[in-house]
Amino acid sequence: MFAYAIRSLAQGLLVLVAVAFISFSMFRFVGDPVANMVGQEASVQDRQELAERLGLTDPWPVQFARFMGNAVKGEFGVSYRQGRKVSDLIKERLPATVELAVLSAAFATLFGVLFGVYAAINRTGLGSNIIMTGSLVGVSLPTFLIGIGLIFIFSVELRWLPSFGRGETVKLGWWTTGLLTESGRKSLILPVLTLGFFQLTLIMRLVRAEMLEVMRADFIRFARARGIPERAIQLRHALRNTLVPVVTIAGLQLGSVIAFAIVTETVFQWPGLGALFVNAVQFADVPVMAAYLMFVAAVFVVVNLTVDLLYFLLDPRLRSGAKIAKGH
Amino acid sequence: MTKNNNASGPVLSVSDLSLEFVTRRGVLKALDRVSFDIARGEVLGVVGESGAGKSLTGSAIIGLIEKPGRLSGGEVRLNGERIDNLSPEAMRKIRGRKIGMIFQDPLTSLNPLFRVGDQIAETVMAHMNVSRAEARARALALLTEVGIPAPESRIDAYPHEFSGGMRQRVVISLALAAEPDLIIADEPTTALDVSVQAQIITLLKRLCRERGTSVMLITHDMGVIAETADRVAVMYAGRVAEIGPVADVIRNPQHPYAAGLMGAIPALKKNVGRLAQISGSMPRLNAIPPGCAFRPRCPKAFDRCAAERPDLMQAGKSRAACWLVDQGVPA
Ligand SMILES: Nc1ncnc2c1ncn2[C@@H]1O[C@H](COP(=O)(O)OP(=O)(O)OP(=O)(O)O)[C@@H](O)[C@H]1O
Ligand code: SF4
Ligand SMILES: [Mg+2]
Numbered sequence: 001m002f003a004y005a006i007r008s009l010a011q012g013l014l015v016l017v018a019v020a021f022i023s024f025s026m027f028r029f030v031g032d033p034v035a036n037m038v039g040q041e042a043s044v045q046d047r048q049e050l051a052e053r054l055g056l057t058d059p060w061p062v063q064f065a066r067f068m069g070n071a072v073k074g075e076f077g078v079s080y081r082q083g084r085k086v087s088d089l090i091k092e093r094l095p096a097t098v099e100l101a102v103l104s105a106a107f108a109t110l111f112g113v114l115f116g117v118y119a120a121i122n123r124t125g126l127g128s129n130i131i132m133t134g135s136l137v138g139v140s141l142p143t144f145l146i147g148i149g150l151i152f153i154f155s156v157e158l159r160w161l162p163s164f165g166r167g168e169t170v171k172l173g174w175w176t177t178g179l180l181t182e183s184g185r186k187s188l189i190l191p192v193l194t195l196g197f198f199q200l201t202l203i204m205r206l207v208r209a210e211m212l213e214v215m216r217a218d219f220i221r222f223a224r225a226r227g228i229p230e231r232a233i234q235l236r237h238a239l240r241n242t243l244v245p246v247v248t249i250a251g252l253q254l255g256s257v258i259a260f261a262i263v264t265e266t267v268f269q270w271p272g273l274g275a276l277f278v279n280a281v282q283f284a285d286v287p288v289m290a291a292y293l294m295f296v297a298a299v300f301v302v303v304n305l306t307v308d309l310l311y312f313l314l315d316p317r318l319r320s321g322a323k324i325a326k327g328h
Numbered sequence: 329m330t331k332n333n334n335a336s337g338p339v340l341s342v343s344d345l346s347l348e349f350v351t352r353r354g355v356l357k358a359l360d361r362v363s364f365d366i367a368r369g370e371v372l373g374v375v376g377e378s379g380a381g382k383s384l385t386g387s388a389i390i391g392l393i394e395k396p397g398r399l400s401g402g403e404v405r406l407n408g409e410r411i412d413n414l415s416p417e418a419m420r421k422i423r424g425r426k427i428g429m430i431f432q433d434p435l436t437s438l439n440p441l442f443r444v445g446d447q448i449a450e451t452v453m454a455h456m457n458v459s460r461a462e463a464r465a466r467a468l469a470l471l472t473e474v475g476i477p478a479p480e481s482r483i484d485a486y487p488h489e490f491s492g493g494m495r496q497r498v499v500i501s502l503a504l505a506a507e508p509d510l511i512i513a514d515e516p517t518t519a520l521d522v523s524v525q526a527q528i529i530t531l532l533k534r535l536c537r538e539r540g541t542s543v544m545l546i547t548h549d550m551g552v553i554a555e556t557a558d559r560v561a562v563m564y565a566g567r568v569a570e571i572g573p574v575a576d577v578i579r580n581p582q583h584p585y586a587a588g589l590m591g592a593i594p595a596l597k598k599n600v601g602r603l604a605q606i607s608g609s610m611p612r613l614n615a616i617p618p619g620c621a622f623r624p625r626c627p628k629a630f631d632r633c634a635a636e637r638p639d640l641m642q643a644g645k646s647r648a649a650c651w652l653v654d655q656g657v658p659a
Contacts, residue, residue: 217436218431218436218437219436219437219438219439221392221431222429222431222437222438222499222502223439224420224423225390225392225424225428225429225431226423226428226429226450226451226454226502226505227420227421227422227424227425227451227454227455227506228420228424228450228451229420229454230416230420232450232454237442240439240441240442241439241440241441244441315440316440316441316486316488317440317486317488
């Protein structure tokens with residue numbers, strides 16, 4: 001297990017270095033940082049000086065090493081457009097995105113597993129037919145359409161929920177949260193539904209398919225032959241076996257919630273990292289773009305590692321190192 | 329029926345049990361009026377070619393028939409009481425508690441994600457009103473009894489941490505966990521290494537004898553039958569062809585199909601082999617001939633065999649479904 005964890009960690013680091021290299025390359029290929037900083041009127045002399053001061057005349061491996069060193073410290077320089085430190089911008093926007101993504105992920109996982117299990121157990125009932133049809137909508141409709149639809153129903157027609165922004169937020173140290181005020185909580189509902197819906201349907205279909213498969217296994221039949229109550233067979237024996245493979249795929253999907261947040265944040269004018277990134281792209285604000293890329297990569301790597309570890313906790317066959325190849 | 333009448337009667341009594349699969353292309357009769365009894369403490373061997381309906385009979389008794397299949401007639405009595413028409417919950421309480429089951433493959437029989445001790449304790453608690461600690465103590469006792477070395481530590485091991493033979497011992501302890509009256513063992517050693525097959529059969533036989541538990545032992549191994557069973561039922565095309573005391577059926581088979589099978593055991597003592605090959609093959613379910621199902625392969629068939637189906641008829645100590653018996657001609 002230890003060797004496996006080390007290997008996952010090494011892979012994660014490799015991914016981070018690769019993404020860092022891409023981010024770093026943007027500085028060289030997207031626009032001219034010196035021009036961005038000093039404006040059009042500066043003399044050639046001034047530019048040369050600035051370039052040297054910024055280390056832009058050093059060989060690129062040196063520059064990349066410096067970039068990596070700074071990235072590890074969370075430093076990505078100064079935003080071309082806003083003239084503020086990128087790390088401050090990120091810190092300011094992070095809470096909005098994290099609250100949105102974590103709640104969406106929790107919402108998607110909870111209801112995805114719940115509905116999936118229900119649809120697997122009551123395979124032919126009306127309830128599961130409704131769930132399965134609804135899930136087709138979730139899988140096929142683009143996120144922004146779902147967001148706009150929800151806004152239309154709940155903000156425009158019913159006027160129950162706000163259609164944009166975070167509402168009032170409360171400061172907890174450098175963190176800002178919308179969870180402690182009513183308007184903050186109300187503002188979260190539609191974006192969370194929008195962002196979580198696709199993942200929910202995906203997890204649900206996955207859980208259902210996997211659980212139906214598991215219910216055909218010999219050990220389920222043997223559990224019945226031992227007289228274990230059907231509910232215990234479904235919710236203990238089958239569900240646990242269902243979750244082993246589901247955790248991997250669902251975990252990775254949830255990592256992408258952060259990435260999908262871009263669309264949702266744009267639709268709901270959510271002041272998070274996704275919106276920050278979209279702005280940065282419009283203005284070729286390379287330091288912000290680079291920082292965002294690194295952030296997303298880091299999230300994926302962390303999610304990946306967590307999923308790998310969870311896998312170990314769930315499957316004793318992996319824990320003892322036996323039959324890794326056989327898997328499922 | 330009261331229980332008192334049946335203390336001396338058979339543990340299990342199957343009569344005219346029929347099972348069919350309703351498919352798009354019609355109704356397939358997979359079991360056709362199967363009848364047999366198993367006495368208290370008795371080991372009944374069940375043999376027959378692949379597809380003869382041995383496993384289906386076991387599933388039907390324990391109430392685990394899967395979807396397109398359904399019972400279409402006959403009854404199953406356990407200690408004299410009908411169990412084939414019970415509610416699912418009533419039947420669940422019988423499974424494990426009154427009738428235990430052992431399947432062929434011990435690797436896939438156990439839930440890979442649960443410790444073996446927990447699986448045994450779970451079974452105990454599903455049927456007996458005991459605390460978790462008592463159930464665990466019982467699990468430990470069972471593991472000890474089935475011969476798992478160092479059971480105190482192995483109780484917390486996962487199924488994959490056991491060898492095939494050890495795993496089947498765990499499965500046996502699961503089947504015995506709630507002290508059933510009858511164990512249905514469906515080819516319990518087929519998936520195992522040859523070197524441990526005999527041990528597992530010996531163990532199963534010893535445990536059941538000690539408890540007075542009856543066994544329905546499905547196998548292809550006539551040697552195992554000869555050494556283990558008290559009586560044997562020979563199945564063919566979803567019917568019982570012959571049933572009787574092992575010695576009689578082996579030495580003096582009354583049904584030509586049984587006679588063909590026993591051809592595999594020339595000396596009848598040691599080195600007994602597997603079932604003999606009889607020329608031809610068993611008919612598919614959609615092509616079972618009228619009259620005697622064995623007629624197309626039977627060397628002794630005559631007119632009546634095609635016209636009328638023979639029922640089980642007394643022939644010495646055995647009963648055989650063959651018109652020859654009626655005519656007093658030995659097979
Ligand atoms: N779901 C099903 N639909 C149609 N026919 C089936 C189905 N399940 C089993 N059968 C048929 O029922 C018959 C009896 O099967 P069964 O499994 O009881 O045989 P068996 O005697 O146990 O054979 P084996 O020695 O191979 O285990 C076979 O002909 C099989 O094809
Ligand atoms: S009834 Fe006729 S066909 Fe059937 S086994 Fe007896 S002799 Fe052969
Ligand atoms: Mg079988």
